[in-house]
Amino acid sequence: MNDKKPEIIKAVVFSVFDDDGPTPKIYFPRDMEESARLLIAMKTISILMGDAIYQDGSSTSGINYFGILPFPDLKLNGLTYFFLIPDSQARGNAKASTITVLIDESNRVFFYENMKYLRIIIDKAASKVQVTKDFTEIEKIIESLKEELIEFAEELEDPLSTKRQLKILFTGIDGAGKTSFLLGVKKRYSEIIKVLPTKGVFRSNEQIFEQQNSQISIWDLAGQKTYRDKFIEESKFYLYNIDLMFYFIDIQDEERIGESLKLYKEIIYKLRELSEFPSIIICLNKHDPDLKDTKPMKKRIKNVTIDIEKQSEGFFFKIFNTSIFDHWSLISAYSFGLSQLSPNRELFVNQLKQFAKNTNSDAILLLNDNGIILSSYSKSEISEKVFEISAPHYQTLYKTFKEFELLKKDYLISSGITDDSKSVIFKRIIVDQYNLYLLLYVEKEHGIKKVEKNLSDFVKNIKDLIKTYI
Ligand SMILES: Nc1nc2c(ncn2[C@@H]2O[C@H](COP(=O)(O)OP(=O)(O)O)[C@@H](O)[C@H]2O)c(=O)[nH]1
Ligand SMILES: [Mg+2]
Structure with missing residues (x-):
């Protein structure tokens, strides 16, 4: 030997x-x-x-x-x-x-x-x-x-383990909506209404691409008091080596917000003790469309945000408002979390930025076949807002039109967005074996022509990056 x-x-x-x-x-x-x-x-x-x-x-x-x-x-x-x-x-x-x-x-x-x-x-x-x-x-x-x-x-002891293992944790007290969120992201709607409280831990895998370098496992933890105590006690097992944590707070449940923030504080304490510093995505969940503009909701969000910010010092964290009745809110939070795991995320944003410049776009999104946002770039908050409102609709429109063979081209354009000078383009692109989608918020004047002119360079650049996305 x-x-x-x-x-x-x-x-x-x-x-x-x-x-x-x-x-x-x-x-x-x-x-x-x-x-x-x-x-x-x-x-x-x-x-x-x-x-x-x-x-x-x-x-x-x-x-x-x-x-x-x-x-x-x-x-x-x-x-x-x-x-x-x-x-x-x-x-x-x-x-x-x-x-x-x-x-x-x-x-x-x-x-x-x-x-x-x-x-x-x-x-x-x-x-x-x-x-x-x-x-x-x-x-x-x-x-x-x-x-x-x-x-x-x-x-290194074992420098060449066969596959990169990534661990994502879903935490928060019971009833905050963790399991429903995961089902919602996958559009498994019929199961959401049947969801029972999770017992112990439920593990599943995430597949962003058919072939990927990493194995991503998701741990959906039960949040009832008994499990919670066990979780904190055995935190070494659960919190060790985590790459990303989603923390859920039911923003409608005034009574239990204190309890929820307390668990967050305990977890953060344990993470510090273990010297684990995963990126954290906070979901202020059940931010339902019909309630989100009410005064008590706004006030609660403000107070919870202040508390979270205070607790999370030293961690990279981002707060999202989410609801299972707003699919885009789930996708945004989930995708943002996943993108934190990509070693190429900065390169992707730079490629999008460059493409935006060449095509006179204010914003660009790159989506995979399941609608996960792989990368995004936007010049301003307004252009970001345009996507938030329109992206899910274009995606559905495109898929439906394609299904019924009503679409001869591989893109959709709408004009007259915000003012008359802008349009939104939703376009399918093929990068190697991957089916990807671009959403662009562009100057109407240049529109699709500029996109098509610059597309081959863009595709060439991201072809290799996609293979190493995760
Ligand atoms: N109104 C509303 N209810 C939700 C939402 N997400 C989950 N729920 C409900 O909250 C309850 C608990 O959800 P579940 O996913 O089991 O929470 P978990 O214990 O954190 O996994 C269920 O009755 C869900 O239907 C949401 O965004 N809005
Ligand atoms: Mg659950």
Whole structure:
């Protein structure tokens, strides 16, 4: 038996866009094939270069994000950090740069599992590169980055578990609507009215795409007092290694809000104790359409929000108002939570932003076949509102028209939205084997023509990102 651990880190490439175009400046191993390092430089830099803000030359600070990119021709997967190096001689006063760490594509779980730590290590090196002028000094920084990454991988006990495991927890006291929410998201309406109080824990899986790198398990916990006590007692088991938590509060039940906030406080306390800091999505649930504008409802939301904000310090959290009678509210909260689990979420938003700029759109949504929002970009709150109101209708219209073969094209357009100069486009796009949908809020004048003109570039860019979405 050979007890030597397999080498995980295959290569590290530092690339810069200079006078010669995308150039691999420093790379390990030193005998890496030229075609391979050029490909890595080209692909990573080209995704960054399209960035609208950078091309404006208006801002160089806001661009630094991570993404996972596949390199099928090399049978490698890369974790890339995109950043800018200030340079007064360059266009936009900065040079687009990337640091890419490469591993065998069959080991890709390694990236997902260790993202948190890898980000810190790479970010640290990139920050040094940004302020270093001397090339041999930069070489040293990249060299020691490589060393640190290899060391990190060697120290892991089981660096290559087969699939990335993600754990999502649904919590909150009994009757807050957790189980109904999960059924509602999946449009299993007939089951909602039959839902019985959950006992213990109910586990299910989430499949965003037919093929995905991660196994996502959802734990729907019972909220009755007896189970709750058990849950807090055995919190190590339930709260350990969670990636995302949904917390439900019945915003109609004035009497039990105190009890609900108390449980939240206990969970937060336990999470801190365990040093677990999952993203948290708070659902102020039963925010039913016929009650949402009433005074007591508004007042309760305000008070609960203040309390939650106070409790949640140090956590990334977001509060949503949800109701099973407003499907979009469920989808928004659920999708936002899931998107927090994607290592490519920043890259996606940037791709949407760029596409928005090229098509004169104020807002864009990217949906999967089940209506989950994979990514969204909007210029303003107003454009966000337009989607909130219209998205579910377009989705239904499109599906219905298609079903009855009333639609010859693969898009729907409506005009006269907000003022006469805007329209909404709902369009199906095919990216590899995936059926995806775009919703765009665009200037009527340019409309679908601009969308179609820029679509192939957009699809090309997200093709690889989609494979590593989750
Ligand atoms: N009015 C209203 N009732 C809801 C909503 N969501 C769930 N319910 C009802 O609240 C009760 C408890 O829901 P359930 O999903 O079992 O809550 P859980 O104990 O948190 O899983 C059920 O009678 C549901 O029909 C909602 O958004 N609005
Ligand atoms: Mg339940």
